[in-house]
Amino acid sequence: MMFPELFSLESNKRCVVADRIINHGSGNILCWNWRSPSSDPGFVSSLQQLSSLVAEVQVSDAEDRWIWSPDPAGSFSVKSVKWCLFADVAPENRFIMEWCKWVPAKVNIHSWRMEMGKIATGVALKNWNVQLGEPLCPLCGSDDESVDHLFIACQVASVIWNSISSWCKIPNIFAFSIKDLLGIYKEIRASESKKEAVQGIILIACWSLWRARNNLVFSNIEIRIDRILSKVKALGFLSFSSRSRHKGIDWAAWSSFVNM
Incomplete structure (x- = not known):
């Protein structure tokens, strides 16, 4: 969606971000797999933007899972939903x-x-x-x-x-x-x-x-x-x-x- 010109040059259309990141002691190494690398200025500019987005991504070995961020434990509850709904309501304005x-x-x-x-x-x-x-x-x-x-x-x-x-x-x-x-x-x-x-x-x-x-x-x-x-x-x-x-x-x- 964001970089269609890079997607068109990707050799594996079903790859995920983790496939292109190698964890190194000093940081991440980005490992691209282009079908035919290009020196076009548009390609270079898009690649730089993409690299800046994923450079700080931390990939773990755990499987992906959903986390409910308002709850410190990450679990969903009706109580936490109510807390979100009323969090921005000033107590003095409630009757x-x-x-x-x-x-x-x-x-x-x-x-x-x-x-x-x-x-x-x-x-x-x-x-x-x-x-x-x-x-x-x-x-x-x-x-x-x-x-x-x-x-x-x-x-x-x-x-x-x-x-x-x-x-x-x-x-x-x-x-x-x-x-x-x-x-x-x-x-x-x-x-x-x-x-x-x-x-x-x-x-x-x-x-x-x-x-x-x-x-x-x-x-x-x-x-x-x-x-x-x-x-x-x-x-x-x-x-x-x-x-x-x-x-x-x-x-x-x-x-x-x-x-x-």
């Missing part, structure tokens, strides 16, 4: 969602998929080549329905987060991305139990908003913010009182760190 232990699994899974942009919003469907018309937000109709818009920038979402902030007695919830929204409970100044509760409430609110959105799109059920908030409060109390480490908490205790 690892902390699952809330007391909310239902479907709520955690929804938030996890939401953060990855894997739920079927209008923008996502358009990117997946699912043609359903304009990808406008069905709740406000003011912008394309992306994940960030639906759960953060939409007017309905803004009202819900303001209401939850007041209900939980925390500063107003402002987020620029889903990552900010899912991690906002870490920034509030409160007890660990309240942070744990706020984390779950935010996840449940996202889940409830998504269900209300689907009811509007598929069943034409009108969006009512008070109904969404009622479901968040009720599901939050039932799950927190039965699934969290604070099992047995009553409604009065649940209301002690939220403003009913």
Whole structure:
């Protein structure tokens, strides 16, 4: 491929590099076997280039074998492939969602998929080549329905987060991305139990908003913010009182760190 004029003059077309190298104590000796040597300048130039490429080659008596270079032992493994895939990813750029232990699994899974942009919003469907018309937000109709818009920038979402902030007695919830929204409970100044509760409430609110959105799109059920908030409060109390480490908490205790 690289030196066709030299290949045409080679007497043995099936030779390998080792056939043309003789190991010597002081280095390698190149032993060519030309059918008819040529003094053509092109031949000489190509021969010099070829010689420089193979001059430092070290040939052993062992048979050729495949070696997986990322593994020091040379063996292939799925673990080493994963290491190669993530080696160039800066740890600070990776977001690892902390699952809330007391909310239902479907709520955690929804938030996890939401953060990855894997739920079927209008923008996502358009990117997946699912043609359903304009990808406008069905709740406000003011912008394309992306994940960030639906759960953060939409007017309905803004009202819900303001209401939850007041209900939980925390500063107003402002987020620029889903990552900010899912991690906002870490920034509030409160007890660990309240942070744990706020984390779950935010996840449940996202889940409830998504269900209300689907009811509007598929069943034409009108969006009512008070109904969404009622479901968040009720599901939050039932799950927190039965699934969290604070099992047995009553409604009065649940209301002690939220403003009913």
